[in-house]
Amino acid sequence: MKAGTILMDDLFGDLAGLGIKKPQSEDIFKEDEQEAAVRPGVQSPIEKKEKVFNEADYIFDKNMECPVCGRSFKTKKVRAGKARFLGTDSDLRPLHEGVDTVKYDAVVCLHCGYASLERVFTNVTAKQAKEIRDQIGYNFKGMTNSIGAYTYEEAIQRYKLALLCCVIRKMKISERAYVCLKLGWLYRGWKSTLSESDADYAKKKKECDDNEKSFITKAYEGFKIALAKESMPICGMDQYTFSYLMADLARQNKDYDNAQKFIYEIISSRSVSAKVKEKARMLNERIKQEKDEQSS
Structure with a gap:
């Protein structure tokens, strides 16, 4: 099964080709009992230019050392x-000219299969390393460092490994939700590269749409849990950046009342800059419009 196929009923099924066994539970936000106390995003209207960009020109191979198996490998940055x-x-999905930078944030050890977003890649305890070795490393068939830029299929596979490792490591719910958010962004980016002239365009577009919606919903669900249990900053976001993100995720999930509550937190604050408040007001107008359209 390719990484781009519909996956939410079998979240980690397309990792089987790497030798990774399917986990007993695919509830990515499930916590240990001891620890526990739609609408897709809209593409920014960027006009296509005649200039041809080669994504490989924007990346390089970075040497890394795996904190789980201790071996060196290369990843693209x-x-x-x-x-x-x-x-x-x-x-808040970032947009850059010539390259989708989101593709390159998930780092995978090519030898043992340990994967993570780069900013928390080295934050592995001895217990977590053992769990990764037991549940992934012993059966992992290995990967190669691709020549040139990652395809969306390759990037998605890497992020799914990172999500699985988040679950195995029992990382914060917010970290798991953040990986889901980025997976949603990847399917959106992939969709933007599809050509209507392709014979299977309609099928691929629907797959990307469905997967994007599913991961955006997963992200929203996870962040709501995190909001009740975790303190700021969350995934490096301050309170108002997080509130803005939650407002838009709520909008995409047609949860308009909560979307407006998150917006109000920003607009009513005296410590938020005028620029951020204006951005929040613009999003609020969009939320109101969509809410009215739904009720009409």
Whole structure:
């Protein structure tokens, strides 16, 4: 099964080709008993230019050492300052000229299969490392460092490994939700590259749409749990950045009342800049419009 096929009924099924056994439970937000106390994002209207970009020109191979197996490997990273920042989608997905930077944030050890977002890649305890070795490493068939840029299928597979490792490591719910959010972004990015001239365009577009919606919903569900249990900052986001993100995720899930509550937190605060408040007001107008359309 390719990484791009519908997956929410079998979340980690397409990792079987790597030798990874399907976990007993695919509830990615389930916590140990001892520890426990729609609408897709809208593409930014960026006009296509005649200039042809080669994504491989924006990346390089970075040497890494795995904290689980201790072996060295290479992963692809985006060259700092190389890609021109164009802005973000409404749910903060970053947009750059010539490269989808989201593809390159999930790091995978090519030897043992340990995977994580780069900022928390080295934060592994001895117990977590053992669990990764037991549940992934012993059966992992290995991966190769691709030549050139990652395809969306390759990037999605890497992120799914990172999500599985999040669950195995019993990481914060917010970290799991953040990986789901980025998976939603990847399917959105993949969809933007599809050509209507392809024979299976309609099928692929529907798969991307369905998967994007599913992962955006997963992200929203996870972040709601995290909001009740975790303190700020969450995944590096301060209170108001997080509230803005939650407002848009709520909008995409047609949870308009909560979307407006998150927006109000920003607009009513005296410590938020005028620029951020204006951005929140614009999102609020969009929420109101969609809410009215749904009720009419």
